[in-house]
Amino acid sequence: MKEFIPLLNKTKLFSGxxxxxxxxxxxxxxxxxxxxxKGEYVFRQGERARGLTLLAExxxxxxxxxxxxxxxxxxxxxxxxxxxxxxxxxxxxxxxNDVVATEDSVVLSFDLDRILSVCPSACPFHTQLVKNLFYTxxxxxxxxxxxxxxxxxxxxxDKLLSYLxxxxxxxxxxSFAIPFNRQELxxxxxxxxxxxxxxxxxxxxxxxxxxxxNEFTIRNGKTK
Amino acid sequence: MKEFIPLLNKTKLFSGxxxxxxxxxxxxxxxxxxxxxKGEYVFRQGERARGLTLLAExxxxxxxxxxxxxxxxxxxxxxxxxxxxxxxxxxxxxxxNDVVATEDSVVLSFDLDRILSVCPSACPFHTQLVKNLFYTxxxxxxxxxxxxxxxxxxxxxDKLLSYLxxxxxxxxxxSFAIPFNRQELxxxxxxxxxxxxxxxxxxxxxxxxxxxxNEFTIRNGKTK
DNA sequence: TCGATTTCGTTGTAAATACAACAGACCTTT
DNA sequence: AAAGGTCTGTTGTATTTACAACGAAATCGA
Numbered sequence: 329m330k331e332f333i334p335l336l337n338k339t340k341l342f343s344g345x346x347x348x349x350x351x352x353x354x355x356x357x358x359x360x361x362x363x364x365x366k367g368e369y370v371f372r373q374g375e376r377a378r379g380l381t382l383l384a385e386x387x388x389x390x391x392x393x394x395x396x397x398x399x400x401x402x403x404x405x406x407x408x409x410x411x412x413x414x415x416x417x418x419x420x421x422x423x424x425n426d427v428v429a430t431e432d433s434v435v436l437s438f439d440l441d442r443i444l445s446v447c448p449s450a451c452p453f454h455t456q457l458v459k460n461l462f463y464t465x466x467x468x469x470x471x472x473x474x475x476x477x478x479x480x481x482x483x484x485x486d487k488l489l490s491y492l493x494x495x496x497x498x499x500x501x502x503s504f505a506i507p508f509n510r511q512e513l514x515x516x517x518x519x520x521x522x523x524x525x526x527x528x529x530x531x532x533x534x535x536x537x538x539x540x541x542n543e544f545t546i547r548n549g550k551t552k
Numbered sequence: 553m554k555e556f557i558p559l560l561n562k563t564k565l566f567s568g569x570x571x572x573x574x575x576x577x578x579x580x581x582x583x584x585x586x587x588x589x590k591g592e593y594v595f596r597q598g599e600r601a602r603g604l605t606l607l608a609e610x611x612x613x614x615x616x617x618x619x620x621x622x623x624x625x626x627x628x629x630x631x632x633x634x635x636x637x638x639x640x641x642x643x644x645x646x647x648x649n650d651v652v653a654t655e656d657s658v659v660l661s662f663d664l665d666r667i668l669s670v671c672p673s674a675c676p677f678h679t680q681l682v683k684n685l686f687y688t689x690x691x692x693x694x695x696x697x698x699x700x701x702x703x704x705x706x707x708x709x710d711k712l713l714s715y716l717x718x719x720x721x722x723x724x725x726x727s728f729a730i731p732f733n734r735q736e737l738x739x740x741x742x743x744x745x746x747x748x749x750x751x752x753x754x755x756x757x758x759x760x761x762x763x764x765x766n767e768f769t770i771r772n773g774k775t776k
Numbered sequence: 777t778c779g780a781t782t783t784c785g786t787t788g789t790a791a792a793t794a795c796a797a798c799a800g801a802c803c804t805t806t
Numbered sequence: 807a808a809a810g811g812t813c814t815g816t817t818g819t820a821t822t823t824a825c826a827a828c829g830a831a832a833t834c835g836a
Contacts, residue, residue, distance in 0.1 A: 462689065746816080805810085
């Protein structure tokens, strides 16, 4: 378990913690390691969350598939990020989404009940952990609002531009990679893949942007 | 200020607090009262949040208007609910949305800095407050995910059905009122008002639902 | 290296949506 | 009661999108 300390040191959840803090938290919170092959489900819609979970290695998609097979991708999770954090409170109900490994992944899970209950003697960092958790949930909240902003655009082009320009701003570069292939991007923005592909090529021909696979470059300071 | 204690007693934020707890919190957190006429802005996009805010009376919409005048309604706030809670953490950046009073409203605001910093001696309830705050942000988080679920539907009909059936489930009744008129509902679901009105009437003619103004009834246990 | 699979772009058609314009119902105010 | 305004439903048209099908390119695995 100690092999994860260097990683955890860089996460927002353990921000401000020393190695010895993290070691005692891993123990106090009953951390467990799970490994998933690409394509395997970490959680399924309708389940109860089993605790706070953190991605150590690999990649995940938070997504949902309806009865007709339509896939909708809510979010992309990268190493060091937590997920399912909105379900660690009582009465949060069943999970609304599936969580799927997009590559071979390692997941750490922490005991549900011990996180929000105080154990001041054993874990001096516990207070800070709750605060960090709050920061993280707030950040997720703002991220969801940004996604709603993309989705509220009426046309595929506007959805694409708002997402891509936001991503450029977030990565502080006009050139950036996105964590989706074309089909996944379409499922993320809830549009048709072929229509989206068409629109991307039109924008490329108009000189608005260039791309190669999942690498995009926005031209002319188009940041709206 | 004490006139708000009965209201605050019923809010999730002060859940578990006694009257004396609330009174000392109001003092400790530097609560201030602001009043807004219908149509006035409580916050504007791009501002920095001034603190944690709670709606005491009236109604608010969290919304956004783009350069072309297209309105997008993110959320509806009712008395007892807090808003802007995702911005009380450091480095949260500027507000992404406007907050507008949909009727004459009374808003309580609490001091930003004192909420997450511990003041154990003065406020025995402070620890519980942070926990309640965390619960509330988590609940908001899940609400945003639900909204993303409506918005990810491809057709106006599916957007309407997912929203209305979800609202029926939430209000635990096949008959329920929504906090929007037609134009606002369209701006909430990001669809055209006339097309939406058309679709509503078609569904009524097909026997899927009935409505009168903002009162809807879903028939035949249609809850998908 | 070769074959199989996945990804991506392209096209055509049917369906759904946005937009504009308008009429009637309803509400408020005087 | 009348006038003015708002809200809602309706219709027609232009635009946009979804859907299906296919070929080429890239990727993967043996």
